Amino acid sequence: MTEIWEPHAPTAGGGLRPLHADGLDLRVSGTGTARGVGDGVVEVTAEGSGPVRIEWRVPCVDATAFWTPEPRGTGWLPAAWSAPRRTSLANGAPIAALVGTGDVALCAFAAERPDVLAGAGVVEETGEFRFWAQAEGRLTVRIDTSRRHFGRCLADLTAWWGSGRTVDIPDAARRPAYSTWYSMHQDVSPERVETQAALGKPLGLDVIIVDDGWMTADRTRGYAHCGDWEPVSLPDTAAHVERVHELGVRYLLWYAVPFIGKDSAAYQKLGRYALADAAHMGAIVADPRYPEVREFLTDRLVRAVEEWGMDGLKVDFVDWFARADAPEAGPEADCASVDEGVERLLASIRGRITAADPEAMVEYRQPYVSPGLWPYVTMIRATDCPLSPQENRQRTVDVRLAAGPVPVHSDMLMWHPGEPPEQVACHLINVLFSVPQVSVDLAAQSPAQREAIAFWLGVFREHLDTLQLGELRPARPDLGYPMVTALGADTVAVARYAALPVDASGEGWRTLLVANADADPVVRLTGADGTATATVQDARGRIVRQGEVELDRADGILVPRGGLLTLRRP
Template sequence: MSETVDDIWEPHAPAGAGGLRPLGAEGPALRANGTASVRTLADGVVEVSTEGPGEVRIEWRVPCVDATALWTPEPRGTGWLPAAWSAPRRTRLAAGAPIAALVGTGDVALCAFAAERPDVLAGAGVVEETGEFRFWAQAEGRLTVRIDTSGRHFARCLADLTAWWGSGYTVDIPEAARLPAYSTWYAMHQDVTPERIETQAALGKELGLDVIIVDDGWMTADRTRGYAHCGDWEPVSLPDTAEHVRRVHDLGVRYLLWYALPFIGKDSAAHRKLGRHALADEPKLGAIVADPRYPEVRDFLTDRLARAVEEWGMDGLKVDFVDRFAHADPPAAGPEADCADLDEGVERLLAAIRRRVTAAQPEAMVEYRQPYVSPGLWPYVTMIRATDCPLGGQENRQRTVDLRLAAGPVPVHSDMLMWHPAEPPEQIACHLIDVLFAVPQISVDLAALSTGQREALAFWLGVFRTHLDTLQRGELRPARPDLGYPVVTALGAETVAVARYAALPVDASGAGWRTLLVANADADPDVRLVGGSGTAVATVQDARGRTVRRGEVELERAEPIPVPRGGLLTLRRA
């Protein structure tokens, strides 16, 4: 798009129609410019398309009745109702995803929508003059949006919208991308050495961590946390790299290596080679953002990253800072560029990297991170991680749940879990329960764990692995996005998993489950089951996995079952 957000955003202007023409009489009040059409797909679900020269725009409104939150997949994007004059969201291939939902009482979607293309400017908010909720989306040349006002659970509506996205992509996910991982970042920061990495890999394997992700510091002896040394990507801190990787593999652990993909540091030899192809200057970081519209840039970066898998035998890449490519107003491409569109250059670069690493290792993994969560990136990624929130359990919970609702078939990873050395086992268990419906990443010194901490970590990692299908592939039903998801449920074939983060009752209804898991992350131990029938055998384990109670319970009775904070209630019926 040629315009910036500031060009279009008029915070004091009334929420008028802006010259758009009405479309049909059914469903939400729709307006569009260009050559527009509306197609009904199901009860309460329509697809609106328009095209024309220049910017095209679709706008629609619904009554803002019983509304509680606007859901979006951005960090801190859920839990309030913006005004119609709030700044719009601009999504691109490398930043954000064009999807949102107005959620009402009972967690129903009053209106959910997604756009077919990744590069969209979208606004949403309450119209002060009418009490309606206005949505609008615009793009260059053509635009298709799906609008769902069916009134179903908002997660069901979002699942259908992401399935619509997924029908256009081939996504290949190795099973290892769903296994708990160890990350060096919070535990070591830049102080990585082969000995420290191998020690943590060995200890992690014993606890149930099958992947290790080595972060910043491996490519430089500098420890000042800047990016001036990025770009050459020589293993300064990992001598005899291939042999080091082989030793990690001998432990039965897979190995991923971190790259700050866009950055060419000003102290690197690569800067002398590619500095003229700068998309942006980042003086505070000591680097430039390289412009992927140039084949020379793409070839260089692809060779640098693929080397980890092709030469050193690693199992994949942690590709960081891709969102730094997402400039709304990039400089004009020079004569050496082979594409004028920035998103096209980004996609060519990411496709080349994925192609090279999977040619060398068919099960290679590639990690991306919030906020670059666009479905256009799905073919090039095997997992998406929540953005940094150290020791922020509620943030980690909300971000991983939000990502699950927008990531389609791609596994979602938590931000790395870290804690103070004096953290009690119960709180460590709560950190893990906060990310129960994602893949946990751990980043502490495993050699320094107390016996209780180690037992809590091992127990809950075992829960993640044993119930992986339900927790990661089950139908996700988070409750109350306006309150940060105080209860989250995953529905599997015969197992239902519930995480309880507040003193709220747990729904035990449904004839399909044979196993009901209730993870208690609240200080109130009294778990109240509602809606159940018949009897079940209840097993209660504390945060360290020790059985503290077992016996038969009648599900119809309202008597609470005591479950310690950080503990697990398992109900099994014949």
């Protein structure tokens, strides 16, 4: 794509012409149209023979944060001359929001197509916030200046994305999972996997995901052994999988899908089809524009489900397809772009495994969160942030706001063996609005740690409809979401990560859950009066107090760190 980017010029690029709709000052290149599609929502389309661009500005008044779904993407306000974001099918999502005081969206937007170059930032001369988006040939964007909660605006934009897309999510994709990555790294074996599956099932871990190491006896990391995907460390694979199934646990297997390692037999076959040479990792990035590459990778990956009886795939590093400038394709290529090749590859994998098992799962990972991938995925995981509860919280919330109907999984939770049960609970509370993945040696956990895991996984399971499917209302993205709320049919769940009062004013709730991940035990409720029946549980699920309380009591309700307050009213 030819770029139109003026890093040191805050004024509109040459060739843009004014276009007005619902009071929004727009500029477009090529042929432009705009129409109102809701209160404060405008849909703008630009068409042309080359790159087309849509640009608009809003007053940067009471602005607090700029939100994107990318890792470390939310927080500060960039300058208008900052480098633009390039999204594609394999990397990122074309959506963003300027958030203001009270968590309202001063302006949120999304592009209809995945491959967009987009810029945003403060215009120093005027104090305005400038947005622009560019693509080849035709571009449609929706712009929301309705000043509703930014979570509501983003939900509407993702619903627009989802219109007409088929997304099939099996129930198991929303169930807590165990991952071998942090607990074992590459040192996997059937015995170790089966031990953790057996220990995890009674705690509420219904899925196990075996990560890197199963396809090689080498334990030095890197990806030189990727590509052949033979179960070197999981001999007699089908029998091993069956033993895990007998425990009542579903099984997913990890694949670094773009990498063909230089120590693999596959390298001799496909080494000439390289998008990039990832020399420091010992592998090439295979070029999916070639049918031979797609057929080989599809055949390798789907064996896990078709032959070994596994329940799905963890498909890793899809974003690496987008990291390299593609060389000119040879005559054997049948795709005009890498994105088209990626989509054909992922569609082929999903089609084959669901033909073998309609409930088969596929995990992707931030930053490949494009809505164009939704038909080929059943869950999206936050990218790696080991032992970082705040980062895990922010990433899972950010991904949820852009993932539409697709379940969002936390990065794998790990902690030091000496972690107190209160902090184990806080790790889980920090990802309360996603599907938790746990990656510690369960055999090494103390009885108190195991009680905390089991209690909070029970909360995830019991209140799944509210926590995962309710309307998400995160607060203060500029502060890393110190409080997050989910609104269900008659249940409201609030996670408190700082000493903040909890808004209990909603009239529709019959059950109000308050999870306390802050050291301050005093939970004060605002906006509600009358009485409710209160149950306070500690981090291990033990009841510490129970009875009727006044909702507007000035001294608040004591909830220990890592504990849960449950309020019920008729």
